[in-house]
Each structure stands twice: as C-alpha cells, then as structure tokens.
Amino acid sequence: MLDTEVISYMKRFHHGENQAAHSRKxxxxxxxRSRELRDVVSRLRVKGIPxxxxxxxxxxxxxxxxxxxxxxxxxxxxxxxxQARSGLIYARSLYSDDGQICLALEGGDHT
Numbered sequence: 001m002l003d004t005e006v007i008s009y010m011k012r013f014h015h016g017e018n019q020a021a022h023s024r025k026x027x028x029x030x031x032x033r034s035r036e037l038r039d040v041v042s043r044l045r046v047k048g049i050p051x052x053x054x055x056x057x058x059x060x061x062x063x064x065x066x067x068x069x070x071x072x073x074x075x076x077x078x079x080x081x082x083q084a085r086s087g088l089i090y091a092r093s094l095y096s097d098d099g100q101i102c103l104a105l106e107g108g109d110h111t
Contacts, residue, residue: 002030006040007049007060016062017054026058 009029014021021029027037041058044051050061052070061067 010060020056020059
C-alpha cells in the first residue's frame with residue numbers, strides 16, 4: 001500500500017526534476033525513515049516505475065532525458081562500488097594465514 005501511495009504522491013506533486021522533493025520531505029510526508037524510503041524507491045524502480053533522483057531530491061520522471069540521467073548516475077555508482085569491491089578483494093591478499101598483515105615493499109604496485 002505504501003508503494004501505491006508513493007507513486008500517486010510523486011506523480012501528482014513531484015512530476016519532473018523541477019518539482020523534486022528532498023528525502024526528508026518525503027520521509028515526513030509518509031512517516032517513514034530514510035532507509036525505508038530508499039527501500040520503497042528501489043522497489044518501485046525494480047518494478048519499472050520511473051522514480052528518479054538528482055541533487056534536488058526524488059521525482060517522477062517527466063521525460064526520457066530525466067530517466068536517462070538517473071540511469072547514468074546509478075551506472076556510475078555501480079562502477080565505483082565495483083572498484084571498491086576489487087580493492088577489498090585485493091586487500092585479502094595482504095593477510096597471511098596466521099592473521100598477520102603483509103605490507104607491499106616500497107615501489108610495489110597492487111593494481
């Protein structure tokens with residue numbers, strides 16, 4: 001039911017980036033916390049509901065370009081998360097079986 005309410009509210013009051021709402025405003029409007037709002041937005045996006053975001057907040061996409069900007073933003077975040085993951089996978093090699101940290105020698109490169 002919350003998902004349906006959010007869709008209706010966003011379409012009516014926050015249609016297009018120029019009508020974006022900061023997350024705090026939406027949290028207050030629905031009486032939910034930030035984590036729950038992010039979960040709702042994620043669920044709606046998975047279902048193909050065009051809830052977008054920008055520096056100005058969340059909004060219901062008014063056109064394809066707004067949707068494309070959010071897709072590019074998410075793609076960039078995925079790439080940065082993948083890089084962080086790769087770095088942490090590399091970090092496992094710094095630990096030996098006895099739990100000690102092994103540091104690379106000066107001039108060594110882990111990339």
